[in-house]
Amino acid sequence: MRMRFGGVLAAFLLTAAPLRAAAPAPPKPPANDDCLACHEDPSAKRADGSSLFVDKKIFDGSVHGAAGASCVDCHTDLAKTTDFPHPEKLAKPDCSGCHAQQVEDYGKSWHAASRAKSPLSKAAWCSDCHGSHDIQRSSDKTSRTNHFNLPATCMRCHGDPKFFPRAGGADGSEPMSFHDSIHGKALEKSGLKIAPNCATCHGTHEIRSPRRDPKSTVARAHVPSTCGTCHSKILDEYATSIHGEQLAKGNTGVPVCSDCHSAHAIASSSDARRLAILRECGGCHERQLKTYRDTYHGQVSAMGFSRVATCADCHTAHEIHPAGDPRSSVGPAKRLTTCQRCHPGVGASFVKYDPHADTHDRGRSQLLWATSLFMKILLVGVFAFFGIHTVLWFPRSVKARRDANGKRKNGERDV
Amino acid sequence: MSEESFAAAASPTAEVAAPTGWVRRFDGYDRSLHVLLMVSFLGLAFTGLPLLFSDRAWAAQLSRVVGGFQPAGFLHRVFAACMLLTFGLHLGRLLKKIFGDRDYGILWGPRSMVPRPEDLKQLVGHVRWFVGRGPRPEFDRYSYWEKFDYWAVFWGMGIIGGSGLMLWFPKFWARFVPGDVFNVALLIHGEEALLATVFIFTVHFFNGHLRPEKFPMDTVIFTGVLPLDEVKHERPAEYARLVAEGGLERIAAPPPDREILQRGRILGTTAVLLGLLLVTLTLYALLS
Numbered sequence: 001m002r003m004r005f006g007g008v009l010a011a012f013l014l015t016a017a018p019l020r021a022a023a024p025a026p027p028k029p030p031a032n033d034d035c036l037a038c039h040e041d042p043s044a045k046r047a048d049g050s051s052l053f054v055d056k057k058i059f060d061g062s063v064h065g066a067a068g069a070s071c072v073d074c075h076t077d078l079a080k081t082t083d084f085p086h087p088e089k090l091a092k093p094d095c096s097g098c099h100a101q102q103v104e105d106y107g108k109s110w111h112a113a114s115r116a117k118s119p120l121s122k123a124a125w126c127s128d129c130h131g132s133h134d135i136q137r138s139s140d141k142t143s144r145t146n147h148f149n150l151p152a153t154c155m156r157c158h159g160d161p162k163f164f165p166r167a168g169g170a171d172g173s174e175p176m177s178f179h180d181s182i183h184g185k186a187l188e189k190s191g192l193k194i195a196p197n198c199a200t201c202h203g204t205h206e207i208r209s210p211r212r213d214p215k216s217t218v219a220r221a222h223v224p225s226t227c228g229t230c231h232s233k234i235l236d237e238y239a240t241s242i243h244g245e246q247l248a249k250g251n252t253g254v255p256v257c258s259d260c261h262s263a264h265a266i267a268s269s270s271d272a273r274r275l276a277i278l279r280e281c282g283g284c285h286e287r288q289l290k291t292y293r294d295t296y297h298g299q300v301s302a303m304g305f306s307r308v309a310t311c312a313d314c315h316t317a318h319e320i321h322p323a324g325d326p327r328s329s330v331g332p333a334k335r336l337t338t339c340q341r342c343h344p345g346v347g348a349s350f351v352k353y354d355p356h357a358d359t360h361d362r363g364r365s366q367l368l369w370a371t372s373l374f375m376k377i378l379l380v381g382v383f384a385f386f387g388i389h390t391v392l393w394f395p396r397s398v399k400a401r402r403d404a405n406g407k408r409k410n411g412e413r414d415v
Numbered sequence: 416m417s418e419e420s421f422a423a424a425a426s427p428t429a430e431v432a433a434p435t436g437w438v439r440r441f442d443g444y445d446r447s448l449h450v451l452l453m454v455s456f457l458g459l460a461f462t463g464l465p466l467l468f469s470d471r472a473w474a475a476q477l478s479r480v481v482g483g484f485q486p487a488g489f490l491h492r493v494f495a496a497c498m499l500l501t502f503g504l505h506l507g508r509l510l511k512k513i514f515g516d517r518d519y520g521i522l523w524g525p526r527s528m529v530p531r532p533e534d535l536k537q538l539v540g541h542v543r544w545f546v547g548r549g550p551r552p553e554f555d556r557y558s559y560w561e562k563f564d565y566w567a568v569f570w571g572m573g574i575i576g577g578s579g580l581m582l583w584f585p586k587f588w589a590r591f592v593p594g595d596v597f598n599v600a601l602l603i604h605g606e607e608a609l610l611a612t613v614f615i616f617t618v619h620f621f622n623g624h625l626r627p628e629k630f631p632m633d634t635v636i637f638t639g640v641l642p643l644d645e646v647k648h649e650r651p652a653e654y655a656r657l658v659a660e661g662g663l664e665r666i667a668a669p670p671p672d673r674e675i676l677q678r679g680r681i682l683g684t685t686a687v688l689l690g691l692l693l694v695t696l697t698l699y700a701l702l703s
Binding site: 302 | 465466467470474475478484485541542560582592594597601602609610614617621626
């Protein structure tokens with residue numbers, strides 16, 4: 001049906017052609033060579049002194065040039081211009097004529113929203129990432145948007161303290177730290193094409209703000225599913241954990257991947273991170289962190305040594321369940337196996353040790369509570385008694401020494 | 416006061432029995448044990464206290480001085496073995512005195528460390544003397560605060576030593592006791608250690624060495640001898656007893672060897688300074 005309609009249309013156009021030729025000639029759009037007549041001159045300048053040079057070789061080598069696109073395909077407002085030289089100020093090329101879907105997606109991005117908010121916004125526009133006359137397909141190794149080149153492209157703004165005052169920071173939240181992350185090294189040093197770049201997590205055209213837009217792929221609620229696109233087994237574990245279940249219910253206060261692993265500085269499991277996890281978990285589980293600090297594990301880790309158990313060593317990193325849950329690594333069923341990972345050969349009696357014992361909690365252990373009370377009374381008693389004893393003795397001792405010295409000076413032998 | 420002036424100050428009666436003016440208080444065995452105890456105690460304190468104050472920067476630094484928490488733990492056990500050896504040697508000597516020499520005087524009486532009702536009276540009398548309401552009590556060989564020092568160490572050996580051995584060999588002990596006993600062991604090991612270190616580094620240092628009458632230190636624990644006159648003045652009951660029993664001749668001794676005295680002063684001063692450093696860090700951490 002469509003074929004037949006197309007045929008009819010073609011026949012109509014063919015018969016109409018002689019008629020069009022007879023009509024007064026409409027202005028002919030300038031050909032690329034017409035434009036280059038001026039723009040090919042490297043010394044040609046605008047009023048403000050900026051160059052208006054267009055390198056024909058570069059354009060011809062670009063994806064648009066190779067496809068035979070003409071200047072006016074993008075600079076559409078010049079297609080009907082007859083008066084040359086044209087005004088300096090032209091409309092921004094509108095890519096949607098050919099790339100409708102991409103521009104539509106871009107319209108939902110924070111880049112677009114920022115530009116819509118303020119005409120002064122420096123937020124990225126098509127050409128900021130893709131280039132202008134030199135645009136290459138992303139599959140081209142020289143393309144700015146090539147998988148391996150994209151971080152450098154994004155970092156032109158996101159790594160520049162002029163735009164983002166904290167851009168140079170290395171606290172893990174800042175984009176620059178991507179370079180030293182396990183992802184960044186895999187991509188940039190090891191050259192793995194499966195390694196993620198910025199777009200893998202943030203999207204390409206539809207990049208939303210994780211803080212301002214809940215639909216962002218890296219908004220708290222969506223971080224696990226985004227990371228899970230690659231780390232799918234971990235996502236399965238996390239999703240069934242108490243934290244994952246809570247997140248699914250809309251509780252975004254629970255930890256998501258980036259809370260423990262950081263957003264950009266993601267490293268493989270390191271000693272520093274095994275210690276940092278304490279702060280992360282302890283942010284919510286304050287009492288557990290406090291009671292942990294009373295144990296050998298907690299004391300040693302507080303001094304900056306990491307060869308002792310920190311949270312995830314016992315509770316696991318992703319499959320965290322309440323101790324009452326049969327799946328829990330610290331529940332009655334699995335506790336012995338968990339302890340034996342570091343303490344091989346210990347028995348059921350050993351694991352009755354309470355790694356979060358609380359001397360203030362009488363219900364948790366009457367024995368510990370009573371011992372703590374006794375020790376407190378003993379310490380306070382001994383120091384109160386000998387404190388007073390010493391304070392009273394001191395002035396008397398000063399006097400005794402003075403008396404003895406005095407007697408000796410007077411020649412008395414018996415001091 | 417120099418040794419010479421002490422010697423010159425000795426009374427004429429004593430000169431007959433103790434011609435040099437010096438008498439022996441501690442023999443080589445006890446002095447060696449005290450040195451062993453000092454070294455192991457300081458070693459244990461330096462390798463153990465950082466754990467109690469692990470949130471302080473100095474704790475981590477102290478721990479790193481010996482190469483981290485694992486070397487610190489190893490040294491802690493070495494010093495612990497040293498201290499237990501000291502305790503064992505002392506107990507062995509007590510048994511020898513009781514069963515070998517049949518010296519029951521160390522179990523009860525003026526030469527014994529066992530507290531007597533007199534100690535309580537002397538405590539009250541001493542406090543009255545502090546505030547100028549009575550004469551200084553007539554102390555015998557061991558005063559009540561010296562007995563307290565002794566039994567504090569004895570009790571501490573049992574409590575810290577026992578809990579320490581439990582934490583040292585958890586797998587072994589877990590065969591006999593439930594795991595929550597380790598929680599109790601860890602608690603009392605730390606609290607008792609705090610008690611022991613702060614007590615020794617403040618009260619014992621003051622009573623034994625730093626109080627004005629003794630300042631800067633009492634060297635008798637290193638040299639073993641003290642001027643007879645000091646016995647007469649500070650332990651009149653012992654002096655009277657010795658005169659009555661005719662025991663002065665038995666304990667008459669030459670003045671302290673200059674080299675031993677010098678070594679004792681260096682060792683003692685070092686120990687006191689190290690202890691004061693630790694107790695300053697401890698009290699600062701506790702009070703801030």
